[in-house]
Amino acid sequence: MQLPAHFEYQRARSVEHALALLSRHGPEARLIAGGHSLIPMMKLRLAQPELLIDINEVPELGGIEITEDEIRIGALVRHTQLLDCAEVGRSAPMLHDAERVIADPLVRNRGTVGGSVCQADPSEDLSGAFSALRAVADIAGPAGERTVPMRGFFHGPYQTAVGPDELLLRLRVPLPAPGLRTGSAYRKVSRRAGDWAVGAAGAAVTLAPDGTVAEVGIGLTALGAREFVATEAEDLLRGQRPTPEAIDAAGRAAAQHCEPVADQRGPVEYKRHLAGELTRRVLRDALARAGGR
Template identity: 65%
Template sequence: MQVPAQFEYERATSVEHALALLAKYGPESRVIAGGHSLIPMMKLRLARPEALVDVNELTELSGIEVSGGELRIGALVRHAELLASAEAGALFPILADAERVIADPIVRNRGTIGGSLCQADPSEDLSAAFTAVRANAVIRGEEGTRTVPVREFFTGPYSTVVGPAELLVELRLPIREGSGSAYAKVGRRAGDWAVAAAGAELALEGADVAEAGIGLTAVGAPRFVAAEAEDFLRGGAASAERFEKAGFIAAGHCAPAADQRGPVDYKRHLVATLTTRALHRAAERAGG
């Protein structure tokens, strides 16, 4: 039987209470909401937190709304809630694309958006999606609130800029007129981690690309970003030829590792194909 090591458990009743508990228990405490990643790691003793701070009662972190030209998504929003949000899906179709292929209904019903990002798994889907749309992460600590671009949020595998006494409270996605987005993924089976995946957002001005965002999952892209491919697209025609070229550029600037999901060459092929596919779909949505 796999069982976690001994730990303390506290249930937070407000964001301020959660921050106080995190400060009380120090860097060996962990926040828990859905727990689908943390609990298995604790059972295998890959993670041995001294205290868990349960934030499931913090309803102030559970909203989805449009405000100030942004889509705002609380960190405690469940995957199923985001998938069901017609407003979020209309403004950012990439989110619905990604949520449909995340794990299974059990995980989507309990897992949270904030938990997914803070886990910082290199194969996590929403990290690439939020990277593509240039989302901002709102982080609160006892000394105040700070906003960090998601492109600067990840410091490495399973590591983020969120401090030991801080809490991710919200994601803010800037709404751009004339933009479209999409996510494309290949996994070994339904609900599995990605072999490779690509998210894209395009803002068009006529037939040209005014701005491009591309996020890559599971292929060793620094901070999930395909920056060179974005630079290539920006200011040029939104054409099939250029989308294909951007896919090859993205494939050439990531660093996939050979593993049980496939060899390096196969993963690079997927990056090129999925990036091209996501760009085509994003352009269709931007024009429609």
């Protein structure tokens, strides 16, 4: 039987209360919401916090709000809540694409969006999606609130910009100006349904009135892309017409500049192939949704 080491438990009533508990107990305290990553680590004694701070009842961390300029997603929003929000599906369909392939209904019902991105697992689906969408993270700490772009949020596997005395408040996804054609999409290859990704990609495309690519974001998951982003592929497309040749070149750039590692899910060359092929496919999907093809 796998049992965690002894720990204390406290329920935070507000963001301020949670921050006070983190400050008082230092690095030996950990926040818990869904617990799908932390609890298994505790059972294996890979994590042995002295205090668990339950933030499930902190009201400031919940809810989805959509304005003319952005989508605001509270850190405590469950995967199922995000998937069930029709307006999110219309404004950022990539997020629904990604949510549909995360684990299983049990995990999606309990797991949180904030917990997923803060875990920063290289194979985690939402990290690549939010990076492609150029989302930003609002973080609270002893010095107040600060905002970090998702493209600066990930500091490496299982490492983020959120300090040990801070917590993630929300993620904000910018929306294009009214009148511009935009589309996004996400695709994943896994060994079986609900499994971690062998490789995945997401793309968000905004077209200028003349049909050229005004802005593009390409995220790669489990494929060794720095900060989950295929920057070189984006640079090739921006300002260009999204022709089949341009899309193919972007796929080659994504494959060339990622640094996958061989593991039980596949060798390096196979993962590079996935990076290129998935990039091409999600770009075509995003353009179709934008009405650009």
